[in-house]
Amino acid sequence: MVTLTRLDSAQPDFQARLARLLQFDDAADAAIEQTVAAILHDVKKRGDAAVLEYTERFDRLPAASLASLEINAAQLQAALEHLPADTRQALEAAAERVRRYHEKQTLASWTYTEDDGTVLGQKITPLDRVGLYVPGGKAAYPSSVLMNAIPAKVAGVGELIMVVPTPGGDQNQLVLAAAAIAGVDRVFTIGGAQAVAALAYGTATVPQVDKIVGPGNAYVAAAKRRVFGTVGIDMIAGPSEILVIADGNTPPEWVAMDLFSQAEHDEMAQSILLSPDAAYLDAVAAAIDKLIDEMPRSEVIRTSLTNRGALIKTRDLDDAVAISNTIAPEHLELSVTDPDALLPGLRHAGAIFMGKHTCEALGDYCAGPNHVLPTSRTARFSSPLGVYDFQKRSSLINVSQAGAQTLGQIAATLAYGEGLQAHARSAEYRLVHK
Numbered sequence: 357m358v359t360l361t362r363l364d365s366a367q368p369d370f371q372a373r374l375a376r377l378l379q380f381d382d383a384a385d386a387a388i389e390q391t392v393a394a395i396l397h398d399v400k401k402r403g404d405a406a407v408l409e410y411t412e413r414f415d416r417l418p419a420a421s422l423a424s425l426e427i428n429a430a431q432l433q434a435a436l437e438h439l440p441a442d443t444r445q446a447l448e449a450a451a452e453r454v455r456r457y458h459e460k461q462t463l464a465s466w467t468y469t470e471d472d473g474t475v476l477g478q479k480i481t482p483l484d485r486v487g488l489y490v491p492g493g494k495a496a497y498p499s500s501v502l503m504n505a506i507p508a509k510v511a512g513v514g515e516l517i518m519v520v521p522t523p524g525g526d527q528n529q530l531v532l533a534a535a536a537i538a539g540v541d542r543v544f545t546i547g548g549a550q551a552v553a554a555l556a557y558g559t560a561t562v563p564q565v566d567k568i569v570g571p572g573n574a575y576v577a578a579a580k581r582r583v584f585g586t587v588g589i590d591m592i593a594g595p596s597e598i599l600v601i602a603d604g605n606t607p608p609e610w611v612a613m614d615l616f617s618q619a620e621h622d623e624m625a626q627s628i629l630l631s632p633d634a635a636y637l638d639a640v641a642a643a644i645d646k647l648i649d650e651m652p653r654s655e656v657i658r659t660s661l662t663n664r665g666a667l668i669k670t671r672d673l674d675d676a677v678a679i680s681n682t683i684a685p686e687h688l689e690l691s692v693t694d695p696d697a698l699l700p701g702l703r704h705a706g707a708i709f710m711g712k713h714t715c716e717a718l719g720d721y722c723a724g725p726n727h728v729l730p731t732s733r734t735a736r737f738s739s740p741l742g743v744y745d746f747q748k749r750s751s752l753i754n755v756s757q758a759g760a761q762t763l764g765q766i767a768a769t770l771a772y773g774e775g776l777q778a779h780a781r782s783a784e785y786r787l788v789h790k
């Protein structure tokens with residue numbers, strides 16, 4: 357039997373209990389922060405040698421040199437060619453869907469002309485070199501290779517450097533094949549904070565990148581937070597999350613399995629079900645108990661559901677939407693007959709899966725949108741990984757002689773107001789009648 361937290365939004369202390377459910381263990385975070393700070397410092401100082409030592413310690417992968425942990429292009433291509441035909445087709449079909457979706461996100465440069473002939477605009481430039489973190493500690497994620505690399509390729513990034521831990525040296529051929537399909541330039545089988553440090557600072561073997569993207573465990577997240585500023589990052593991703601709003605018309609087994617689908621990622625993943633139908637919540641709880649022992653990762657699922665899972669009775673579907681906005685989940689499934697009716701009220705979610713046929717797993721692999729999404733309530737201010745994460749914007753200003761007369765006057769006045777003489781006189785030099 358799996359014991360999930362049961363809450364009712366009509367309880368007087370509901371908000372406090374919900375807040376506790378959403379909380380993390382700060383003490384554990386402090387220990388991780390300390391470990392990660394030491395690893396970053398060491399890799400910055402000792403480069404390849406430090407990365408090799410940590411890779412041996414944490415991934416049980418001894419190696420003579422960091423160069424020997426690079427997988428070359430021929431090996432990537434061989435992995436692709438040796439895949440069973442149906443697996444290769446699935447990977448290529450997923451890649452195609454993901455590419456098509458992301459091509460819609462491309463930002464274009466633009467300009468416009470003011471009445472005085474001044475041209476203003478924005479120039480879009482892809483990043484030169486990015487680091488793609490693909491998690492690999494507890495499971496291998498070929499889908500995350502596609503989700504990281506394809507938007508970068510669509511954006512036109514110059515060079516893609518991928519890192520992926522391979523515990524015990526067990527290379528996942530699907531991961532390598534996905535890198536070949538997505539057009540990754542270089543792959544190193546390193547992971548954790550040491551891989552993030554290598555990408556951020558550069559070592560003799562791993563080139564320094566401009567930005568690091570991709571999900572990972574708490575060590576990866578802490579490392580990304582600390583190297584931000586030296587390099588760009590996409591987001592700080594926590595454990596996976598799913599929130600299901602159900603009106604009771606989806607078979608309970610389907611919803612139980614949807615909750616399992618994120619619980620199986622991590623002991624700290626969060627799976628929550630909201631429904632106004634108390635009998636339906638009981639039916640899903642029964643389905644959970646019926647299905648749990650069929651799952652190969654039943655222990656991870658059980659721990660995750662017990663630690664952070666919940667079944668929450670709401671007053672109605674509008675109440676469920678309001679609670680969902682507080683939770684701001686990574687994945688939100690609207691397992692209801694009329695999902696469009698709930699959409700206007702929803703403000704915070706990484707991805708919204710609409711209708712009972714749209715399970716979150718389809719989005720994880722192949723629907724098209726990115727599966728690297730804001731977690732831990734950061735959907736309040738953050739968005740899915742996308743092409744825009746790999747493009748940067750420069751402002752364009754080309755002031756005409758006529759425009760300089762107006763702008764020179766305004767700028768000089770404001771500059772004198774700020775006490776900045778050089779700014780004022782620089783603007784005044786452009787005034788024809790001065």
Ligand SMILES: NC(=O)c1ccc[n+]([C@@H]2O[C@H](COP(=O)([O-])OP(=O)(O)OC[C@H]3O[C@@H](n4cnc5c(N)ncnc54)[C@H](O)[C@@H]3O)[C@@H](O)[C@H]2O)c1
Pocket residue numbers: 391414415490491492493494495497500521546547548549550571572573574575576593594595596621622625727728729
């Ligand atoms: N948001 C997404 O798109 C997405 C996709 C896939 C996976 N995920 C999440 O990413 C995470 C993957 O985690 P993972 O652990 O499987 O792989 P990971 O690659 O993130 O972490 C493995 C690395 O962690 C480091 N590490 C482990 N224990 C350590 C210790 N005690 N001290 C220092 N370093 C240590 C090691 O260096 C190891 O290489 C999961 O939480 C999963 O839910 C998210």
Ligand SMILES: N[C@H](CO)Cc1c[nH]c[nH+]1
Pocket residue numbers: 497499500595596597618686720727728729
């Ligand atoms: N659900 C994960 C993001 O939270 C992504 C993923 C990859 N493979 C399976 N799932």
Ligand SMILES: [Zn+2]
Pocket residue numbers: 596617618621720
């Ligand atoms: Zn998943």
